[in-house]
Amino acid sequence: MLKHLPIYACGEIVRGFGRGSKELGIPTANLSLEAVKSLPDSLQTGVYYGWANVNNGDVHKMVLSIGWNPFYQNKEKSVETHILHDFNCDLYGQILKICIAGYLRPEQNFDSLKVLIDTIKSDIDSAKSLLDTVENKMLQGNSFFTNKLEKFLIC
Numbered sequence: 248m249l250k251h252l253p254i255y256a257c258g259e260i261v262r263g264f265g266r267g268s269k270e271l272g273i274p275t276a277n278l279s280l281e282a283v284k285s286l287p288d289s290l291q292t293g294v295y296y297g298w299a300n301v302n303n304g305d306v307h308k309m310v311l312s313i314g315w316n317p318f319y320q321n322k323e324k325s326v327e328t329h330i331l332h333d334f335n336c337d338l339y340g341q342i343l344k345i346c347i348a349g350y351l352r353p354e355q356n357f358d359s360l361k362v363l364i365d366t367i368k369s370d371i372d373s374a375k376s377l378l379d380t381v382e383n384k385m386l387q388g389n390s391f392f393t394n395k396l397e398k399f400l401i402c
């Protein structure tokens with residue numbers, strides 16, 4: 248399935264368990280179940296990098312986790328995006344667009360929360376440099392990110 252990257256997806260941001268901000272200090276925007284289902288079944292679980300925007304705003308670098316979060320043993324599959332930008336507001340109910348550009352690693356379980364956090368920070372560093380290539384920067388300018396939205400809230 249990786250040969251089909253990049254993949255574009257769009258959906259409403261819904262509430263997760265809230266651990267991203269509180270426990271990890273790495274907030275994530277969780278895509279609605281409808282949007283999760285719109286992704287190809289063959290897209291393997293794991294950690295990816297790419298681009299994201301909210302309500303057709305500026306397009307930022309992001310890292311993304313797809314799966315069941317083995318560290319927390321979630322029952323539902325989730326697609327969680329950490330956008331490399333400080334939004335000073337609550338994003339629930341707003342529209343997230345993502346471009347999944349590349350794959351980093353499989354989801355893992357860890358012996359401690361600290362190792363999970365350190366691993367995600369290392370994912371962020373990898374994503375920052377991988378997205379600086381000419382090929383990946385071109386994806387940032389794709390018209391998908393500015394195509395009209397039917398309905399959105401302003402933050």
Ligand SMILES: Cc1cc2nc3c(=O)[nH]c(=O)nc-3n(C[C@H](O)[C@H](O)[C@H](O)COP(=O)(O)O)c2cc1C
Pocket residue numbers: 263264265266267268271275277294310311312315316317318319320327328329353354355356367370
């Ligand atoms: C880049 C990235 C990598 C992640 N890697 C893992 C992982 O390897 N194992 C895991 O259990 N969870 C992983 N997660 C998921 C986090 O555990 C999850 O975002 C956190 O629990 C917050 O979830 P919540 O928003 O539902 O509270 C990753 C999240 C991100 C953004």
